[in-house]
Amino acid sequence: MKRLLLILLLLATTITLMTAQNVRRTRRGIILVDTGMVIRAIEPYRGNPDNGVGYAGIVNKYKQKFPHVNVYCMVIPNAVAYYCPDSVQSWTSAERPAIMDILSKLSADVQAVDIYDTLQAHATEPIYSRTDHHWAPLGAYYAASHFAQVAGLEFKELTAYEPRIIHNFVGSMYTFSRDKAVKNAPEDFVYYVPRDSDFTATHVTYKRQSKKVGRKRWRRFLTASEPETFSFFRPYEDGDGNAYCTFMGGDTNTTSVTTAIRNNRRLLILKDSYGNALPSYLFSSFEEIHVVDCRYFLQNMVDFVNNHAITDILFANNLIHASMEKTCQAYERYLTQKPTMQHEIQ
Numbered sequence: 001m002k003r004l005l006l007i008l009l010l011l012a013t014t015i016t017l018m019t020a021q022n023v024r025r026t027r028r029g030i031i032l033v034d035t036g037m038v039i040r041a042i043e044p045y046r047g048n049p050d051n052g053v054g055y056a057g058i059v060n061k062y063k064q065k066f067p068h069v070n071v072y073c074m075v076i077p078n079a080v081a082y083y084c085p086d087s088v089q090s091w092t093s094a095e096r097p098a099i100m101d102i103l104s105k106l107s108a109d110v111q112a113v114d115i116y117d118t119l120q121a122h123a124t125e126p127i128y129s130r131t132d133h134h135w136a137p138l139g140a141y142y143a144a145s146h147f148a149q150v151a152g153l154e155f156k157e158l159t160a161y162e163p164r165i166i167h168n169f170v171g172s173m174y175t176f177s178r179d180k181a182v183k184n185a186p187e188d189f190v191y192y193v194p195r196d197s198d199f200t201a202t203h204v205t206y207k208r209q210s211k212k213v214g215r216k217r218w219r220r221f222l223t224a225s226e227p228e229t230f231s232f233f234r235p236y237e238d239g240d241g242n243a244y245c246t247f248m249g250g251d252t253n254t255t256s257v258t259t260a261i262r263n264n265r266r267l268l269i270l271k272d273s274y275g276n277a278l279p280s281y282l283f284s285s286f287e288e289i290h291v292v293d294c295r296y297f298l299q300n301m302v303d304f305v306n307n308h309a310i311t312d313i314l315f316a317n318n319l320i321h322a323s324m325e326k327t328c329q330a331y332e333r334y335l336t337q338k339p340t341m342q343h344e345i346q
Contacts, residue, residue, distance in 0.1 A: 023085050026177040031084060031091055039185035040130040041173035042080045044092035047323025052098055055322040056105035058331045059315050063110050065335060066305055069313055073106055074113035074147060075099045076135065076274045076318040079128040082120060095319050102322060113150050113314070115143045130187050132171025134244050135318075137191040140277035147278075151312060153265065153285040160284075161192035166246075167238040174241075189243040193233055197283050198260040201232040203253040206296040223342045224298045232257065232280060247276040248291065254299070255291040256308075259283045267312045268305065270294065270331065275316035286312070294321065294330045298343050301334040 022034040031042040056073070063071040081095035096116060103112040119127055119139060127139030135143075141158060148155035169189035174182040205225045232255070236243045248255045251273050266288040269275050272295075279289045290308055292301075294317065305313070321327050337343075 023088055025088075025091060026179045028176050029091070030173060030177040030179070031080070031088060032177065032179055032181060033083065033085060034181060038130065039181050040079075040083055041177055041179070041182045042083055042092075043078060043133050043173070043176070043320070044084075045078055045080055045095050045098070045320060045323075046093055047098055047320060048325075049098060049101060049323075051323045051325050051328065052102045053105055054325065054328040055317070056102045058328045059110055060105075060107045061335075062313060062315075062331070063107060065302065066310075066313065067109075069305065069310055070111065070151065071109075072111045072113050072147065072150065072312070072314045073103065074115060074143065074314060074316045075102050075322050076143065076316065077116055077119060078133075078318055078320055079135070081116070081319075082123045083128070098323065099319055111150055113143075113147050115146050118142050118146045126187075126190070129169075129171055129173075129189070129244075131169065131173050131182050131185060132244060133173060133176070134171070134274060135277070136189075137277050140274075141192065141281055144278050144281035147314065148282065148285050151285075153263075153282075155281075156194070156284045158192065160195055161281075162195050163190055163192055165190050166236050166240065166243045169239070169243050170241055171244065172241070186239075191233075191243075191246055191277075192280070194280060194283050199232070199257050199283050200229065201248075201255060201257045202227050202229050203248065203255045205249075205253045206298070207252070221342050222296065222298065224340075227256075244273070244276070247280065251276065251293045252296050254293070254297060255279070255289075257283065257289040257291075259287060259289070261285065261287050263287055265311050266290070266309055267314060268292065268308070268310045269314050269316055271316045272318060272321040272327070274318040274321075278314075278316055292334075294327050297330075297334055298337075298341065299334075299339050300337055303339065 033040045059073045080092050128135045166189040168186040170186045207223050209221045211219050234246050234249045265286045267286040268290045
């Protein structure tokens with residue numbers, strides 16, 4: 001009996017040590033989870049709840065500003081919500097309560113798009129990248145499906161899309177963590193292109209520029225291009241760490257898509273980079289889709305909504321961005337700023 005107890009004690013100790021070795025914090029607080037078969041790097045959530053209240057407030061303000069428009073709020077969970085081991089939950093703040101707090105503060109005429117449980121139901125699938133801070137395109141598909149249901153729109157099954165694969169993808173989490181275990185654990189980046197979809201896309205691109213004024217002082221500007229037609233999907237070679245930028249070429253643009261659908265529904269997506277993966281799943285749901293980033297926009301939002309006869313506005317920010325004061329400040333500024341081709345930034 002004593003020998004059996006000793007064996008059990010040694011086994012328990014071994015398991016504990018293995019757990020401690022397989023979960024660790026790296027540079028910038030990135031949580032590295034090594035199951036022995038899979039490496040996953042996770043960004044912790046450290047959001048300020050007060051800023052979440054502000055985010056709900058700006059969503060409500062847009063509804064007040066555009067009472068004739070359907071306004072939706074999708075707060076996107078980060079990977080830490082689903083993949084952080086129980087043993088190190090103290091290394092991050094809980095995301096589910098923060099998301100529910102934002103959604104609970106929306107006005108009655110704003111439609112909440114609560115995708116938390118939708119993604120939870122698919123958490124065993126590759127809905128988040130292991131080596132990048134973004135969700136994977138598959139996660140965005142499930143979120144878009146939920147949104148279409150809330151908005152009462154047609155939505156195509158995943159079989160209506162052609163999967164394309166970028167092999168040996170290692171994303172931003174290696175840059176963040178500088179941990180070689182992430183670099184040595186590449187994954188497939190799989191995105192989905194709609195089959196037999198007739199659409200045209202145009203965009204205004206933005207560039208950050210600096211001008212020297214004086215001996216030591218520089219002024220920074222955001223400059224907009226003229227609108228031009230482009231391919232919505234940008235191909236990347238295997239091993240390219242920028243693969244997530246396949247959607248619209250990344251964040252630094254305002255994109256407009258005209259589809260073959262004729263239902264008089266025109267969508268404006270207000271987003272951070274997580275939102276980049278959403279529009280292409282909605283080409284069969286809206287007549288037009290316009291995409292504005294919370295960091296790059298030099299037009300006036302009121303004019304933009306009116307000129308494009310927008311019928312639906314979807315706020316689609318991940319929780320970390322929704323908890324940042326500067327996200328709310330940007331959306332607030334967009335309502336009143338004067339249209340310009342160049343804007344000085346701090």
